[in-house]
Amino acid sequence: MSTSTDALPPGALPQGGRPVDPSHLGHRNDATAAEREYTGAGAGGPAPKRIVVGYGFWIFILSDVILFATLFATYAVLAGNRAGGPGPHALFDLRNTAEETVLLLFSSFACGMASLAVARRNLLWTQVTLLITGLLGAGFLVLESGEFARMVSRGAGPTHSAFLSAFFTLVGCHGLHVTAGLLWLGTMMAQFWAKGFRQNIRHRFLCFTLFWHALDIIWVGIFSLVYLIGEVLP
């Protein structure tokens, strides 16, 4: 019997085909067609905890991206207001920026390797790759704080001009995120060591990898829009 797809109730499965609602927003997809007919996409109860935790953290990451977008917008508007002080061209050392970029990129890569090790329940490789991730992240923070210290000692601190206030807020906020990420990373290493690959620990670790990759994506914006474009601005 041929039933046209749009005649089915919402959430029902067409014969032998894919679900009508392939995005099954937040719900399990293994409910039977009869269950869907009576209860809609909510059949079978809420989504598994893994999905709820991970998706919720993804939403948090996106809200953090919006936070950074406001700081980027502030910086873009204020970048020209130097109050007679030095501009990006006189202040930024692009060699330092390139080194920071490479450190953070390899740190993100090592974090991906750690997620592969966790998926295979390999404690040694998990700890080794997480340690590398943390050391590279710490190297990034050392370079960044060195740069901040040099700028402040030259009299170009955040109080000097609107441009410098916006710069220190944006880049410093990213640095604070990396610091918090390092603390979290140390906690994850300790928990894997003490508690093993328990389900809730793996959920936490999934959130951590999301956080760490997102920080690298934001750094791409910072090194391009602040450091490189600062170089071509008048």
Next chain:
Amino acid sequence: MSSPHGLDATSDPRSDVGSSVGADRLPGEPAEAGPGVLASELRSYLLGLALALLLTGAAFWALHTHLIYGPGIMMAIVVLAVAQMGVHLVFFLHLTSAPDNINNTLALAFGVLMAGLLIFGSVWVMNHLNHNMLPMQELIRMQP
């Protein structure tokens, strides 16, 4: 009597497996371990790393090249940055357009819309404001 679908996520072992039956996949989540999976995942991460390094190098190179029209360098850097963000999303966060990723991609699209409105909207409005204001010297000269 407990629910046949295991509402209690901690006691039912099926709850952690349930979604891999055919529901959502999370960003950054590795695939189930199996033969050949490790090699293909490693290849994906290495490809992402190589592409990201290439795009970073290209952005630093674009700064000092004479191959690009001077005022266009800024646009080239923005394009390279957006491309590299895409590389990170695809190869490190494994974001795809498959049905099991639609929730993630839709949320991301909303985040990108908000970020774009904030950044481009602010720059646009503030530039027009500066453009339509009297220069500061004129304002000072107009004081009695």
